[in-house]
Amino acid sequence: MSAHPSIAVIIPSFRVTRHVLGVIDRIGPEVGRIYVVDDKCPDRSGQLVRAACFDPRVSVLDHTENQGVGGAVMTGYAAAIRDGATVIVKLDGDGQMDARLIPSFVAPILAGEADYTKGNRFFDLEQIRAMPPARLFGNAVLSFLTKLSSGYWHLFDPTNGYTAIHADVARHLPLGKISRRYFFETDMLFRLNTLHAVVVDVPMDAIYGDEVSNLRISKIVSEFLAKHVRNFFKRVFYNYYLRNMSLASIELPLGFSLLAFGGIYGALNWAQSARADVATPAGTVMLAALPVLMGAQLVLAFLAYDIASVPLRPIHKRIRACAQGAYV
Template sequence: MNNELLTGKNARLTTKNEESPDARGTSPQNITVVLPAYNEEVSIGSIVLLTRHYSDSVIVIDDGSSDRTARIAEKAGAHVIVHEANKGKGAALKTGFAAAADLGADIIVTMDSDGQHNPSDIPKLVAPIIDGYAEMVNGSRYLTHQDKNTPIYRRFGQTILDTATKMNSGLKITDSQSGFRAFSASTKNVFRFKARGMAIESEMLADAGRSGLRITEVEIGVRYDVDGSTMSPIKHGLGVLVMVLKDVEFNRPLYYFTAPGVLLWGGGLTMGVSFLHNYNAVGQGLNFGPTILMILLIIVGTFMALTGVLLHSMSAVARKTEAA
């Protein structure tokens, strides 16, 4: 379905004279904020108004909302793009990155539109890109300490998702599920934008890691009292984990297949050596059950290890073909 660009009389770039004197500093770079939004009429107006103090323009991607999200965002001064149907956060970010490039953005900032993130953190987030030592900046709740405001169930789930994301991306990121990030506009073609839900955060880190982007983190604050998600935290976390593991299966098969296969093969081989030792030393015969288990471990382990090596070779060829 086609996207509809709503600019309206209130949608415009913020000029230098209209900025707060201490909001953006003296950076000549164009900072554009992309806000994916789905039924966020309660918060979107205030978020746009606050964000405009720290950026040159704000783009709201209304991803098939059934409320007044688009109308309120437009009145608050945002450039609004409407998806006629809900396509997911990945598609919304893809649309937003393309629109930001069309507006001449040098730096693209992504934020959640429900009010969890504080727009006043934007200058701190974009500083490493402006200073030239990063191409992507991840806003982290846990960079210098564990956020005591984070509920226990969130911290537990976050640890699992961070571990899986590190396996997939090869990056040591302290907050893999952060939606508050800054990107040099030159990186926009690095990302696939395939994931529909919150797994897009992990997917983007995987893409950044494989592309060798220079990445750093800065500390941010997050409000949890405004979390408007209607999905169960457990269901949400499991959904993200499954998507990350599927990505690992395709992009890092040595982790997904070969490593577990080697462990299974090693376990079967250890059992076999033990059986032979007992047979030679004390004349103990081979029990049917343990012997079958040993054979299965060796066969399955060997198959998984070889499958991982084969898929790794195929994915490497596929990436080289895409690059060509």
């Protein structure tokens, strides 16, 4: 890919002083602007970049207080949009992401095939062996939860932070509402789905070295689960009731209602029969089982509709066309 001044790279910087200069050095000439966001780094990585990096493309942005990776990326988005970027790439400063892959992330967006691209470390099965088992299992669980909450059923590796987005799409995101910390990447997908943006996975290999992760799984499990549940119901409300109505809008609540009725009715009668030490009548069993079966079928029908509703038409083209039309 030749030089493209409207491609910008954002590097959130927090305790990455050992790697950030090398990451910047590996960014190719196709990138026009590089924003290093010092997220109140205790190692003063922003000062290091200012003192040791002489790349004219680099600008250092400072936070007066730590905002998390999401907050750093939002600051970078705002700066890149203000400076006229077309595509904005987010690249971590710890050296795990190969900067030589930037053209692969940008190409689908510039070609009009995607609004947002993200890395997928699970594409090459041979390379998966290099991933620590704990991360492998954790990503598999998080991927399933993210499919439910975001609506992007074709994606995997949702916590992958190697991403690129069209600036016109980023401009329409509620930047002030997106999660500021480790739930950032997943919350981004939820917000993108509410815009009906097209998201594409880009195969990549992770590089594991001596970097230190600040993420502690035990501290974020309950937080992630609660936020996934919240985003699922918000997405369903936005897409199936507020903006549109379809058969799926009836299937989900009716399915849940039948499941709840059958489960509660069956449990109460089973408990009553157990206390009386008598067999539960066949009619009672059927009256409990039939709603459960019907409810399960309706929920599965909703999921099938939801899976088939993954956005396929990039929205940045329509946003650009509407903006141009406004000035005609």
